[in-house]
Amino acid sequence: MGLSLAYWVVLLLFGMGLYCILTESNLIKIAVGINVMEAGLLLFLVRLSYSPGDLAPLMGPTTGPGIADPIPHALTLTAIVIAASTTALMLSLIIQIYRHYGTVDIEEIRSKMQ
Amino acid sequence: MSHLPILVIAIPLLFAFLIPLISMLFPSVRRITVTAMGLVYAGLVGMMIWGYHAMGVDRVIYPLGGWGPDVGIVLELDALSAAFAGIMGLGILLVILYSQDYMEAAESKYYVLLFIVASGIMGIILTADFFNLYVFIEMSAIASFPLVAVSRRGTALFASLYYMVFTLVSSALILLGIILVYAATGSLNMGEVAAVFDTIPELTRASIVGSFVIGLSVKVALIPFHSWLPPAHAEAVSPISALLSGVLLKNGVYMLMRLLPIFGFGDGSLDVRTLLLVIGVLTVIGGNVLAMGQGNVKRILACSSVAHMGYIALGIGIGGALGFAGALFHSLNHMLMKAGAFFSVGCIADGSFELSGLRGAALRTRPAGITFAMSTAGLIGLPPFGSFASKIMIMFAAIDAGMIGIAAVLPAGAVLSAIYYGRVYQVLYAPSEREPDDVSISPWQTTIVLVVTAVGSIATLVWAGNLARIFATIADYLVG
Numbered sequence: 001m002g003l004s005l006a007y008w009v010v011l012l013l014f015g016m017g018l019y020c021i022l023t024e025s026n027l028i029k030i031a032v033g034i035n036v037m038e039a040g041l042l043l044f045l046v047r048l049s050y051s052p053g054d055l056a057p058l059m060g061p062t063t064g065p066g067i068a069d070p071i072p073h074a075l076t077l078t079a080i081v082i083a084a085s086t087t088a089l090m091l092s093l094i095i096q097i098y099r100h101y102g103t104v105d106i107e108e109i110r111s112k113m114q
Numbered sequence: 115m116s117h118l119p120i121l122v123i124a125i126p127l128l129f130a131f132l133i134p135l136i137s138m139l140f141p142s143v144r145r146i147t148v149t150a151m152g153l154v155y156a157g158l159v160g161m162m163i164w165g166y167h168a169m170g171v172d173r174v175i176y177p178l179g180g181w182g183p184d185v186g187i188v189l190e191l192d193a194l195s196a197a198f199a200g201i202m203g204l205g206i207l208l209v210i211l212y213s214q215d216y217m218e219a220a221e222s223k224y225y226v227l228l229f230i231v232a233s234g235i236m237g238i239i240l241t242a243d244f245f246n247l248y249v250f251i252e253m254s255a256i257a258s259f260p261l262v263a264v265s266r267r268g269t270a271l272f273a274s275l276y277y278m279v280f281t282l283v284s285s286a287l288i289l290l291g292i293i294l295v296y297a298a299t300g301s302l303n304m305g306e307v308a309a310v311f312d313t314i315p316e317l318t319r320a321s322i323v324g325s326f327v328i329g330l331s332v333k334v335a336l337i338p339f340h341s342w343l344p345p346a347h348a349e350a351v352s353p354i355s356a357l358l359s360g361v362l363l364k365n366g367v368y369m370l371m372r373l374l375p376i377f378g379f380g381d382g383s384l385d386v387r388t389l390l391l392v393i394g395v396l397t398v399i400g401g402n403v404l405a406m407g408q409g410n411v412k413r414i415l416a417c418s419s420v421a422h423m424g425y426i427a428l429g430i431g432i433g434g435a436l437g438f439a440g441a442l443f444h445s446l447n448h449m450l451m452k453a454g455a456f457f458s459v460g461c462i463a464d465g466s467f468e469l470s471g472l473r474g475a476a477l478r479t480r481p482a483g484i485t486f487a488m489s490t491a492g493l494i495g496l497p498p499f500g501s502f503a504s505k506i507m508i509m510f511a512a513i514d515a516g517m518i519g520i521a522a523v524l525p526a527g528a529v530l531s532a533i534y535y536g537r538v539y540q541v542l543y544a545p546s547e548r549e550p551d552d553v554s555i556s557p558w559q560t561t562i563v564l565v566v567t568a569v570g571s572i573a574t575l576v577w578a579g580n581l582a583r584i585f586a587t588i589a590d591y592l593v594g
Contacts, residue, residue, distance in 0.1 A: 014290075018283070021283060025274065030279055034156065034279065034282050034283070034286075037283075037286055038286060041286060041289055041293065043288055044290075044293055045293050048296070048297045056321065069304075071296075072296070076294075078245070078249060079248075079289065082249070082252045082256075084184075084316050085256065086252070086256060086282055087262070089256060089259060089278070090275065090278060090279075090282075093259070093260075093263065093271060093274060093275045093278065094275065096263070096271050097268070097271045097272055097275060098265070100268035100271060101268060109272060113268070113269055113272070
């Protein structure tokens, strides 16, 4: 089973997010990196439950072949809520840090802390 | 037993959101209300453990809303959950009681977050569902980020963000592991996953175990993923340092102990035990060496937390029931002693925790000066304190397994920690020129907390035989 395009996109997003977190020194970019990484994971979760042509489990039979698995979608929704709230908290912390140090660059903040 | 498993999760959540209402309507009774809430929480946890003990069964399944494990999410209470519920419940109660004098001017938000952490922790311990586990991990973690920044100092804000970034990456890795588990087994129930885990293809199994182990290593602050811990634990206010070190680190320890047996320690595909041994040795030595270079008491205590997580990782990595039991026992001891040390140092120093400004400070505070010496002597691993027993247990486990090199790491770590704590004692207990009657005595509630941690750290050695037997039964049940 070769990897379909969707899985490559997942890998790319996850890798890009992680790379961004590890290498960037701008706090906002790190927050963006975390979001990109989480987006990759969520896409993975959605993709796992669906293969082309599947029906939505709404009417008639709700499980079985040819019907998409609804659980990952419910999980994704929960994970999106968590990701949104962590992002909000992270951004509010960054705003407070900016008020203290006048910059969002890690290196500059570190030098001002000394 | 009845509904206690869900109540210990739901009641603190209810308390969390009642606190702002009460402090708005009746500000004068906030203090007594929060104390009562903390005691009710600890009481519920105690009743749950007692009920479990009285039932005399291996595990109690609580189906949420009456839906069984096949369709619904269930809570599960077994010996490991009961042990950790006891450790964490006691830790949270001590933090709440200590906070009331120390954080007298704190806004209600502080207690809201504290009770959300309390609820999330019980959720982690009790859930039998992988995704639910992720939700509770995030719940307790998200509430702890602002708690680190509660002093609103720039350094604390930055430490909080730093801690947050590491924790979010670790949660993302844990979520990746959970997604893979669901994709490979079609189930999120821990029992069902454990039953079919052997049949998963080798590569998938290795990726699942790998993402969980790395994610949890970040949470437990094992070297090389430790760098978030010293700033976060040192910059937070003292009760929160105790919460982070004493209680929240044990979250990760609990998850390692819960999940690794489910994954069969990744046997055959990825040797988790060897990995934990290597990381554990690095962490014990590295954490202690890091602590030596610090000039701030709280940073020294924080770096020593890293080292102690290393001891626990060694206990799990050695494998076998004895090592596991030792790791469990050490979790209890570390909770009491590290929380005690942070509580005491909060009373000894006000404002700055730099060693240079604390000459003779411990002699001027009662009883914090005494309890600080007791807790830190316990952390070194000296008798008559409990961690002497738990370290000996881990050492014997290593000798039993024929790993003499690993066994030698424990006394080496103790010697290293004796050196830096010795330096702390030299400064804190230096005779000063100030008047001897210039002694500050802690308020009674704080005094109770300090005495409980100090006496507790001796009590665990007095009852070491019984405790070791209980923990050995749990370990037998887990790893056979």
